[in-house]
Amino acid sequence: MPSIENYRAFVLAAELGSFSAAARQMGKAQSAVSTAIANLEIDCDVLLFDRSSRNPVLTKAGAALLANAKGILLGSQEFLARAKSMSEGVEGHLCIAIEQGISIRPLLDLLGDFSTTFAHVSLEIVTPDPADMAGILKRGRAELGLMIEQEGYPVGFQFRGVGYSRTVPVAGRDHPLARLSQVRHADLRQHRELVPQIRPTAQTGSPGNRKSPSIWYAENPMLVLDLVLQGFGWAELPHSIVADGIKTGDLVQLNYGFQQSDILHGVDAVWTEQRALGVAGQWMLNRLLELPQDVWRETGNLPAS
Amino acid sequence: MPSIENYRAFVLAAELGSFSAAARQMGKAQSAVSTAIANLEIDCDVLLFDRSSRNPVLTKAGAALLANAKGILLGSQEFLARAKSMSEGVEGHLCIAIEQGISIRPLLDLLGDFSTTFAHVSLEIVTPDPADMAGILKRGRAELGLMIEQEGYPVGFQFRGVGYSRTVPVAGRDHPLARLSQVRHADLRQHRELVPQIRPTAQTGSPGNRKSPSIWYAENPMLVLDLVLQGFGWAELPHSIVADGIKTGDLVQLNYGFQQSDILHGVDAVWTEQRALGVAGQWMLNRLLELPQDVWRETGNLPAS
């Protein structure tokens, strides 16, 4: 069974074109490299180098296997680097729960920075239904959450506002409401409202104050979008989801007579006290808090000032 | 420095949830696995298992690193498997040169079979200019070639017909020739012919007998296609390249008055005698020879019978 050191000797020798040079670089005797590669060749039952000339030259098989050996070495290095990172207190995995409907576009730069700063931390993003958010954090399924701000959070939760999410009332191109230059409460109540969440029950928090008595629930905003496009009703949906449809004319933004029709929700970062954030989680939280308002404006979640 | 066996002990113990079971599976003593994992933990400076209960349980860090360790093991197994395959005479790499203009669509199924049959052979497909084909095979850059049949091949070359490539004369939508219901030689000679190859010189074989005295050469068929679409002239191009354009109306197929306007070229598989084909190359050649005519018909390279 070849050892990692065998592979290392092979790769170094192939790259340097010399067993002696490889030995020098490994801080070992030349004979060690010679036997290491000989053993590798025995294990493989394949000649890796052509020794007929002064310096060893890769055979065809050796050249083909070199790529594999490099991969193994890379994997081993990554294993150790990741382990070192974790031994220094950096978690190996970070899960962020982003409530459905909150656009990740304002976060893309931040995520890019994360991937380079914490190359050894695997990042997971889940987009649960709003009703699940608390449980997902409580259970430790995610370390950090981004959700539409609420009046109060359960005990044990920390939260800080980090940004905004703009919701826009829309209807399909051919919907009766789409023809009105201004809609009143009374108009809304005459048509079905489509709500992007699972139906609230007694347990799952407040039902919210919906504007229409006729309500359909769908599990996520994309489903609702499809229903709206098909003319099944109107809905208040995140700007990031409906922007395209409004631009192409498939969707029409409703103009509320009774209030500003763009509805601005705050976005909170939420985490639990007992589950202390790791180094990467802390970094992520700090960067979220430092996010300039511009990125929310540029992504259409804040009106231009 | 952890050895492969250390990683193997780690992965097996994690998967079986028991050091003893891992030892049994590895055919070693339990103490070997115990110390192997302990050493790995020392190398990593990270606790991989929680030993507080009867059976060891992965720590968070262990769970994160498990994926990496599995990757290393996979890599090692693949290295050995590939080496074994090569020790049995299968080449590690196969390069096929397919002359520009020959569609690979008839070969897709064949390539799929190849990838499963010769999982350890990396496949390379190059699409050289027709004039380069011979040199590329001679130099060993490619083991096998697919090219439009010629009257004669240089000595040392083997060839067998394997299929067909249909060439269609086309012009752009607004080209004068496009309006003619039938074109004659005289018509063709009044317009520029675009030829998808580098300009033939005295060395690079016959100039062929082009139909028009005014000729532009472009390095590959796609360049020619763009030129034709821009109205710079007419060209005889492979059916696979112009089919879409003809369907959308951007291209018009010319209707030769003097001969069948679809021009059918045979496709030859070509290889050299001195560079013996390996097992994978032989397989590929045999499968090419056995290709049913249907696949050439279905891909528009043979007229429906």
Added chain:
DNA sequence: TTCACCTATCTGAAAATCAGATATAAACTG
């Protein structure tokens, strides 16, 4: 409590690895 089973550690033996020395061959030099 008893029993079965698991893990950590110790120990001596077996095996592998290593550095140095030596032999041989290839390229280079004059």
Added chain:
DNA sequence: CAGTTTATATCTGATTTTCAGATAGGTGAA
């Protein structure tokens, strides 16, 4: 063409590592 330099293969004895078996301590189930 002989001498020099450098590179690789192999041998050898010492060092290190690895291993199996034995032992001890602990956990969980009956």
